[in-house]
Each structure stands twice: as C-alpha cells, then as structure tokens.
Amino acid sequence: MSSSTASARLLASSSLISQGAEAKVYKGTLTPGGVPIVLKYRFKKTYRHDSLDATLTKARVAGEARALLRCLRSGVNVPGIRMVDASEGILGIEWIEGNSVKHLLPSGAAEDVDGDEEVPTGLHAYTLEDYGLSADTLMGLIGVEIAKMHLADIIHGDLTTSNMMVRKASSQLVLIDFGLSYHSTLVEDKAVDLYVLERAFASTHPDSEPMFASVLSAYGKQVGKEWPALRRRLDEVRLRGRKRSMVG
Amino acid sequence: MESLSFPQFEARNSQVSVALFRNVANSGALKLRIISASTTEGDLGEAEREAVKFAFVDARLITSKLHLETAIYQAILADSQGALRTRTVHSEILYLLNPTHNITEAIRRYGVSETSTDVIVVRVDSPDVTPDEVQKKMETVVEATISPFGELENVTDWASIKRYYKLNGEVVIKEAAKNPPKEHAIIDEIVTSSVAMKSVMG
Ligand SMILES: Nc1ncnc2c1ncn2[C@@H]1O[C@H](COP(=O)(O)OP(=O)(O)OP(=O)(O)O)[C@@H](O)[C@H]1O
Numbered sequence: 001m002s003s004s005t006a007s008a009r010l011l012a013s014s015s016l017i018s019q020g021a022e023a024k025v026y027k028g029t030l031t032p033g034g035v036p037i038v039l040k041y042r043f044k045k046t047y048r049h050d051s052l053d054a055t056l057t058k059a060r061v062a063g064e065a066r067a068l069l070r071c072l073r074s075g076v077n078v079p080g081i082r083m084v085d086a087s088e089g090i091l092g093i094e095w096i097e098g099n100s101v102k103h104l105l106p107s108g109a110a111e112d113v114d115g116d117e118e119v120p121t122g123l124h125a126y127t128l129e130d131y132g133l134s135a136d137t138l139m140g141l142i143g144v145e146i147a148k149m150h151l152a153d154i155i156h157g158d159l160t161t162s163n164m165m166v167r168k169a170s171s172q173l174v175l176i177d178f179g180l181s182y183h184s185t186l187v188e189d190k191a192v193d194l195y196v197l198e199r200a201f202a203s204t205h206p207d208s209e210p211m212f213a214s215v216l217s218a219y220g221k222q223v224g225k226e227w228p229a230l231r232r233r234l235d236e237v238r239l240r241g242r243k244r245s246m247v248g
Numbered sequence: 249m250e251s252l253s254f255p256q257f258e259a260r261n262s263q264v265s266v267a268l269f270r271n272v273a274n275s276g277a278l279k280l281r282i283i284s285a286s287t288t289e290g291d292l293g294e295a296e297r298e299a300v301k302f303a304f305v306d307a308r309l310i311t312s313k314l315h316l317e318t319a320i321y322q323a324i325l326a327d328s329q330g331a332l333r334t335r336t337v338h339s340e341i342l343y344l345l346n347p348t349h350n351i352t353e354a355i356r357r358y359g360v361s362e363t364s365t366d367v368i369v370v371r372v373d374s375p376d377v378t379p380d381e382v383q384k385k386m387e388t389v390v391e392a393t394i395s396p397f398g399e400l401e402n403v404t405d406w407a408s409i410k411r412y413y414k415l416n417g418e419v420v421i422k423e424a425a426k427n428p429p430k431e432h433a434i435i436d437e438i439v440t441s442s443v444a445m446k447s448v449m450g
C-alpha cells in the first residue's frame with residue numbers, strides 16, 4: 001500500500017495486535033478519541049502477481065464483509081462492520097471488549113508458545129467466573145451460536161476457540177474471523193465445520209471430549225430436525241479423518 | 249453542532265460538522281433551492297452552490313450517530329480515491345445511506361423533502377473554516393434551531409427503515425418485536441454495517 005493513502009495513515013495511527021499469514025490486525029479509531037475498532041489488513045503478497053493479488057484481496061475483504069452482514073441479518077452474534085476499503089485490503093469492524101474462549105478455557109501446557117495468545121486488552125487476568133459463566137454454560141452458548149450460523153447456511157471455515165470471544169458487558173458469545181467463510185446448504189460442509197472445531201478443541205484444551213459433547217448437544221437442540229442427518233455425517237467425517245491419519 | 253476530525257484525509261475533507269435541526273419550517277423551499285443551485289449559472293450559481301454545500305439528511309431515516317458517521321466516513325474515503333458515485337462528497341452520503349444503487353431514489357428518500365420536519369445537516373470541509381462559521385452557514389439556510397443530537401431517538405422512523413432494508417421478513421427482527429429497545433439495537437447494527445460495506449455489497 002502506498003504510504004500516502006488515507007487508509008495507510010489510519011493504520012499508522014493504530015496499534016498492531018496480531019500478525020497472521022494473510023492479515024495484520026490492528027486496534028485503532030477512525031477519529032481521535034472515537035470508539036475503538038479492529039482493522040484487519042490483508043497485506044500485499046510479494047510473491048503474487050500484482051493485479052491478481054489486488055483482485056484476490058478485494059474478493060476476500062468483500063467475502064468477509066458479506067458473511068458478517070449475513071450473520072447480523074440472521075441474528076448470529078458477530079462484530080458489526082465499521083469501514084471497508086477493499087482496494088487497500090482493509091476491513092474495519094466493531095472492537096469486542098472481552099476475551100477469546102481459548103483464553104477462558106484451561107489450555108494444554110505446550111500451548112501459548114505459538115504466538116497466538118491474547119490481545120493486550122487489559123482483560124488478560126479475566127476468567128470464566130468473571131463472566132458469571134460455567135464451562136458447561138459456555139459450551140452451550142457456542143453450540144447455539146454455531147447452530148444459528150449454520151441455519152443461515154453460513155460455513156465459518158476456521159472454527160477454533162480463538163475465533164470466538166465472550167463480551168465483557170453481556171457475557172454474550174461472539175463469533176469472529178470470517179476470512180475463510182462461505183455460503184453452503186450442504187450437510188457435508190456443516191459437518192466438516194463441526195469436525196474442524198472438534199479437532200481444535202482436542203489440540204488446544206485438555207480433556208476436551210465432555211466439553212465438545214456439550215457444544216454438540218446445544219447445537220443439536222438449536223438446529224432441530226436437521227440434526228440427525230448432521231450427526232450421522234459428522235460420524236462419517238470423523239471416520240474419514242481417522243483413516244486419513246492412519247494412512248499418514 | 250458537533251465536530252469530528254479525520255486527520256487521515258486531505259485537509260479539504262478532514263473536518264466534519266453535524267447538527268440536528270428540529271421543527272424545520274422551510275424544508276420545501278430548501279429542497280427547491282438545492283435543485284436550482286445545481287443548474288444556476290454565473291456568480292449567482294457559485295454563491296448558491298456554496299450556500300447549500302451540505303448534506304441535508306431526513307433525520308427520520310437515521311438510526312444513530314454511528315450510522316450517520318459511517319456514511320460520512322465511507323463518502324470521504326470514496327472521494328479520497330476518486331471513486332465517488334455521485335457528484336459531491338455530500339450527495340455521496342445520501343447515496344451510501346440507501347440500500348440500493350439508485351441515486352435518484354437515495355436522494356428522494358434520504359434527502360430533505362417537503363415533509364421533512366427534522367433535518368440533519370452535514371458539512372465536510374477543511375479545518376480552516378471554524379465551527380462557528382459553519383454553524384452560521386447552516387443556520388442561514390435552515391429555518392430552525394439546532395437541537396441536541398440525542399433527540400434523534402424521538403425522530404427515527406423504524407417502520408420505514410425496516411421496509412427499505414427489507415427487514416420485516418428476518419426472524420431475528422420478528423422475535424425482538426415485543427422488545428423495542430432490543431429491536432432498535434439490532435436494526436441499528438444491521439443498517440450501520442450495511443452502510444459500511446456498501447462498496448462491496450455486490
Ligand atoms: N472484533 C474484535 N474485537 C476484539 N478483538 C478481535 C476482534 N477481531 C479479532 N480480534 C483479535 O485479533 C485476533 C486475530 O483476528 P482474526 O482471527 O480475525 O485474524 P486472522 O488474521 O484471520 O487470525 P488468525 O490467522 O490468527 O486466525 C483474534 O484472535 C482476536 O484476538
């Protein structure tokens with residue numbers, strides 16, 4: 001990005017909170033003293049052809065924004081959209097004051113070395129008790145929110161406990177990071193979405209089986225008549241996953 | 249009147265003034281004046297265009313200050329990129345507030361009309377123009393006094409907004425129907441987010 005554009009100056013006045021493979025995430029304000037927002041910046045890939053890169057970046061930003069709006073219209077808790085500069089690869093969304101679910105659940109000892117830890121919000125000492133939630137209640141909230149999203153035919157594409165947050169003010173569960181999301185009505189896509197989360201739970205949190213079972217139980221109640229087919233498909237996806245890992 | 253600064257934009261577009269006028273007496277005349285200013289030639293035309301160089305927004309269709317500020321931000325951003333879809337940054341604000349790509353419809357719905365009694369006036373300008381000067385210019389064209397922006401909550405016409413944004417069919421809106429504060433918060437978030445992402449709406 002040229003350093004002379006308005007959005008470049010906006011990023012320069014913001015603070016970097018996370019650096020991923022595809023995007024840098026900043027906390028900033030649109031006007032001095034304004035409410036904080038998150039600025040997700042999909043930076044240029046030097047190894048990609050320039051015009052192809054620009055087209056892909058625009059499509060990604062547009063896709064993420066459309067998924068968020070679709071969620072909002074369907075009553076799924078996600079951050080609101082605050083600004084979009086697709087030509088510069090920037091999506092501005094509501095800052096969620098709170099913690100990630102990953103932070104609030106017990107983690108394995110080897111974790112937290114992957115640089116993926118909590119953003120400096122001043123809430124790093126917060127625990128589930130501060131939110132008035134039990135682990136089981138939280139699992140229920142997760143199941144319900146994913147079910148609402150799937151009922152709207154949105155596949156998240158990257159369900160992990162770091163892509164879910166709990167709002168400090170309301171203890172509401174909020175899904176974030178729709179960078180890999182897409183629209184689909186297929187049972188298969190929904191089942192894979194759940195399987196991805198199951199694997200994420202298993203690799204991030206010790207003793208995750210009963211936790212994920214609570215997620216599924218709340219999910220099943222919320223999706224209603226589609227649940228038996230989804231559960232069967234999830235079993236198939238698990239079996240495929242296991243076979244794949246045996247083959248290597 | 250409230251002022252906002254956006255130092256990331258070039259000076260001519262970095263200072264924004266916003267005021268809510270209630271009980272506006274001359275909205276019909278104001279609308280005619282805006283229309284004729286755009287076609288009047290010569291020095292008189294220049295002076296008239298300067299006199300009405302504002303976005304005059306029908307306050308009934310605004311859900312919150314954030315909703316309006318989001319349209320203002322995206323309008324200035326489009327201007328800074330040479331990407332305006334209308335003639336000026338001020339008309340762009342009206343365009344962005346409307347959920348469709350139809351400019352005439354946007355101005356008819358969101359602009360001032362004979363029936364407007366509550367009007368939000370927006371000026372995007374350089375910080376060289378003082379807030380006092382801007383306020384005087386607003387008060388010269390609008391026959392009303394400025395009210396606190398918080399009075400917007402008595403003005404918003406939620407039914408029209410739901411119709412324009414086709415929200416009546418959404419389950420989440422139906423479920424919140426018995427709880428107006430909740431319903432309004434949901435609608436406010438949907439329309440604010442829609443304005444923010446209009447450039448990639450598809
Ligand atoms: N709306 C928000 N409010 C507060 N913090 C947020 C918000 N969105 C993102 N974050 C923080 O920034 C981190 C990165 O955001 P996000 O997951 O959207 O980006 P990403 O580049 O796709 O990340 P990754 O590749 O690590 O998954 C999140 O894990 C979260 O800690």
Ligand SMILES: [Mg+2]
Nearest residue numbers: 162163176177
């Ligand atoms: Mg993420």
